[in-house]
Amino acid sequence: MWMKLELRHLRVVCAIADAGSLSKASSLLGLAQPALTAQLHRIESLLGGKLFERDHKGARATPLGELVLERARVLLPAFSRLQEDALRLVDDNMPSERYRVGAVNGPMLGGVVHRITESHPGAHVSTQVSWSNEELAAAVAQGRLDYVLAAVCGDAPPPSEYGLTWNVIAVDPIFVLIPDDHPFTLLDEVELGQLKDMQWAVVPGDGCFGECFVAACSRAGFTPRTMYEVDINSCIDLAASGDAVALCQPTFRRAPGVVAIPLAGAPLRWRHLIGWDPESPAAEFAPHVLRYAGEAYRDTAERNPRYAAWLRTHRDFGVVRYHSRETVSP
Incomplete structure (x- = not known):
């Protein structure tokens, strides 16, 4: 790429x-x-x-x-x-109430923005997206963002060197995108080993997901073939054509030509977190943004019938009932 x-x-x-x-x-x-x-x-x-x-x-x-x-x-x-210098200039000309939210690829940003603007109609809300947790966490530490919606693989820690407070919003399994005419779409879930002869596609990100995926494949008895790092639209195209199996979040909204199905045993997990600077003015409003993010995730999950049904039998996934704070050593 x-x-x-x-x-x-x-x-x-x-x-x-x-x-x-x-x-x-x-x-x-x-x-x-x-x-x-x-x-x-x-x-x-x-x-x-x-x-x-x-x-x-x-x-x-x-x-x-x-x-x-x-x-x-x-x-x-x-x-x-x-x-x-730019921040000082902007601060002099911005409304007193503002909310700046950064996010990696995930299901919550739109819902969070909607809830903030609905509850604070006079506020200025801005967003920034990136595939890099590190980039967005640094922007919070530097005062360019107030909150970051991040995602990390499995039990990996979020970026630790910026002194941010982190809370877990939800835990995802990883699903796979396959063509909608594939026989596996008739299954409730597919074994990772059943896909051993396929090529793979994923959206880029930092962290250990690539290594965790290779380890999961090894436990399933095979070494994965080519891994394409592409944008989400290319993931859909590659999956629809049968050229690759795309790894995706279970909240993926249905697209023409593909179906997202669970991997048996949920061998790969994805944790959604929110971070903020505990010394910044944004910290006071952070519990509300955390709640908005949980509500946004739940709404997105409920719009996906297959994932909603899967969650009813997998209680360790989805929105965490009691948000747990991440302890990260600098």
């Missing part, structure tokens, strides 16, 4: 250089080391060469890495100053 170099990539390179190793950098960034390694490989592909020489002593910048670090240490502070 084509990508372009972004500031978050430069932050990753600086973190590795400052920490001196990928293992230390992964701890600082709140990422599993395989996920950070995969990110570094993507960045190196974008730049056309290796940025670090790695051995038992750690990671040392190559000449290309030194060049990138030199430019990054100029660009990142300059960008931060630009953000601060």
Whole structure:
């Protein structure tokens, strides 16, 4: 999948250089080391060469890495100053009541915005979307967002280095999208091993989902073939044509040509969380946004008959009855 170099990539390179190793950098960034390694490989592909020489002593910048670090240490502070100046200007011209919500791909953003605007008709509400939890968490820490609707694989922690308060909203199983004329659509659920000869598609994200998927396939007795990282529309197209099985959230709304069905035993889980800065003014309203997010998730789940029926027999999934706070060590 084509990508372009972004500031978050430069932050990753600086973190590795400052920490001196990928293992230390992964701890600082709140990422599993395989996920950070995969990110570094993507960045190196974008730049056309290796940025670090790695051995038992750690990671040392190559000449290309030194060049990138030199430019990054100029660009990142300059960008931060630009953000601060822009925020001051915007603050002087914005309504006193505002709500800025960031979200990764998930079922709740629209419902949250609707509930905020309905209960606070005079407020200014803005949104930002990204596939990266890290990017949105950083925006909250920097004062550019008030809340982030994030999602993490299994029991993985949310981004830890920003000092945010995190609460769990809901827990999803992972479903699969297959053509609507496939024989498996007649089943209540499909075994992961029954799909061993297929290729796969998924929307991109940071974290350990790719590694967890490969591990689940290994437990099912096979190694997955090609994994396409594509946008949601391409996932639907690939699934409808039978060229790939697309991994999806169970709240996926029906699209022409495809059906979302459960994986037997729910071998992959996805946790939805909300984060905010506990020292910011937004913290006072955070319990309301948490409630709005839970209501929005529940509404979306109920509009999907197959998932609603699945939830009735799988009580460990769906909206958490008592929202649990995530304890994340910086």
